[in-house]
Amino acid sequence: MCGAIGVFDSGVGGLSVWREVRALLPDESTIYFADQAHIPYGPRPPVELAHYATSITNLLIELGAKIIVVACNTASGAALETLRATYPTVPFVGMEPAVKPAVEHTRSGVVGVLATPTTFEGVLFRRLVDRFGKDVTIHTQVCPGLVELVEAGHTASAETRELLAGCLAPLLDLGIDQLVLGCTHYPFASTIIADIAGPHVSIIDPAPAVARQVKRLLGAADPTNRPPPPALHAFLTSGSPTRLASQVDQLLGYECQPEGVFWRDNVLRIG
């Protein structure tokens, strides 16, 4: 999958970004990673999320990704700076709540943002509010359980409708006319959200803008400018990696450890 677009999220939320990327760039290959062993990301500390994001990015790059889309607002807030520092030659596109277009389009002067607590607590969101929240009122709202419901496939169930009605009511009472979806899982419930919010509230999903940014960065990338990567050697087995590690050590004199968070069942690496 050389030259693929790598996309990851805690689960299937990032697929709402993936589909926009695919629609805009139909000739590009993609690798999507859902970190469903660690979902939900929302309640996890940023340092843990940065660790997962780095492991996933490492895997995606080894699989051939030329650009990484962090299709998760929580992970973007927690890990984007770490990722850019760790992989300075790799272009990254992260998610942030689309506060700017909401502020530009509001007529009521009241904007609502629906996201996870970690997103609201992060520096990325605070910067957005500082930058764009001067002349309008920005109300934040969490919706605990919505990520899990979307993961469970309840994108249009009565349970999801009830949860969303409760979460959206305070924002609607405050007079919002723009609702920013600040988590990539939420667009999959957008039919219900639009139904509850009514026709006077615009629902803003940043995914199309993210896809355009991916296209821009790919156009700007100069692959000739990159230094050749150092030689890397991977040993894979359809049997036991622990056994292969000891065999490689015995037969070739290379000490290598079964490693890699996600490939641990079939990969060994030596630098």
Added chain:
Amino acid sequence: MCGAIGVFDSGVGGLSVWREVRALLPDESTIYFADQAHIPYGPRPPVELAHYATSITNLLIELGAKIIVVACNTASGAALETLRATYPTVPFVGMEPAVKPAVEHTRSGVVGVLATPTTFEGVLFRRLVDRFGKDVTIHTQVCPGLVELVEAGHTASAETRELLAGCLAPLLDLGIDQLVLGCTHYPFASTIIADIAGPHVSIIDPAPAVARQVKRLLGAADPTNRPPPPALHAFLTSGSPTRLASQVDQLLGYECQPEGVFWRDNVLRIG
């Protein structure tokens, strides 16, 4: 691992080829695959081996391999033609018993070849004998159990010595002065083999010639000449692939099946 040299074998035998490739091409990355779930290849029917070889090649190409070394005589005999037909733009290097140099160097006119039954039964070996066996006598010899002993790390044990002494005795009695190692596992037992065969028998390991062939093909490859591959989309999860498959179907409308012999625990693909 874009542009890596892919190398595979039923087990660790191909590492005897890998080390020569690495020594000759130290700046190249490599991906080694040991199909230890299906070892030994020797007793398996060619059609089954061709199936494994195709699956492994597919994986190696997806992981970024630009050239494939079938570092297994048995698999080369059974699958090389299928592989070349299936992947016409990918360069392949296979193994064949080094009958030619043995015939060129023999003074006694008697050459021995040590390999698996499948290798001796294959068309590749028969062609070699037809081509180079006119003026010399070529004796074949199998050595059941040697692959398993090398896999178990018994490259210099009393058990291995006893087995090899039994296998080599008929060839030595026939007056060979060239012994072709026709299985990539055997070079790891070459110290014992040389010890049993004595100083008048040359032991021929084709691995260095295979590494030179890899270098030649890499030099001759013209990447600009290849058509761009069709877009491919992979979905990976650290959780349940069956669940992700149904989620992708539900959320995006793509039917995809957990598939791939080796990645089945964490990959889904759609074409």
